[in-house]
Amino acid sequence: MLKMAILSTVIIVGVAGVRADTVKKATRIEINTAIDLPASIDAVWLVLADIESYPQWNPYHVRVDRVLQRGRKLTVDIVKPNGKSLTIRPRVLEVEEHRSLVWDGGPAGLFRGEHRFDLEPINPGCTRLHHTEVFSGLFVSYAELDAIEPGYKRMN
Template identity: 50%
Template sequence: MTRLALLLPLFVATALGGCTTRKTIDTSIEIDAPPCAVYDTLAAFEAYPEWNPYHIRVAGSGVVGEPLEVRVSRPDGVVVDVPHVTLLEAEPCRALVWGGGIPGIFRGEHRFDLSPRENGATHLSHTEVFSGLFIGFADLPVPVLTEGYARMNAALRDRMAP
């Protein structure tokens, strides 16, 4: 592949005014349940429609490296089927990560990181990083997505309540 072909996406993005190459959603919540219980709920994809107002469908084997089908319902009413998602990390009681895309062009990585608290509770860090030359052209309104993640966090907390 020639250098010109490798640089073509950069030239196109620059010509079209796309200068944003990174967007981050960063939310967190304290949940009154141990990390393993929170992880088990997050990893039970088939139950998402019962409680999750944002990720209304996540389907897949739950095996790292395997594809997932993800559908989100944003607070602004937009429903999106997220294409080409792969389970990237599944570390029981600690982290669940999925993502996809083409590095440098358009990529998203969605993370649930769990930290134990001394009182037996869990700190959930729920983040996503979108990166690449074409991020500026995607329909990724950070305030809307942040609200959606916060709603999901609250629904998870409520589901885990004793």
């Protein structure tokens, strides 16, 4: 019940309170979003780490399958706001409880993405979620930025 109350609040706050910027370079694109959530860092981590519940609240990463453990591969189903969907199989780089979740995937030098969720405590009842991705490689110009950044905002 607590989780659902937090999620409802996140959706309401997320509509108005998401900050985002995109930095583009020839072989690198950074998408940086952040939102302040009216919940403790522990409560936010519980929702973020509960990948089985993603289909209930996450409109972008609609399914994450496997185990959140460093070095393990995940299967992530994505639905972009433009209606396109894809499945990626990133590797978990970092799982630091109450702090960060990081995965990456794609061929280095061609098109690689590092996806981060970092939690920052603002005060005992407020947590800032930094939701970012860095794409790198020769083919980053093919990234659908018009669908990726809005997708991250919707998820936030």
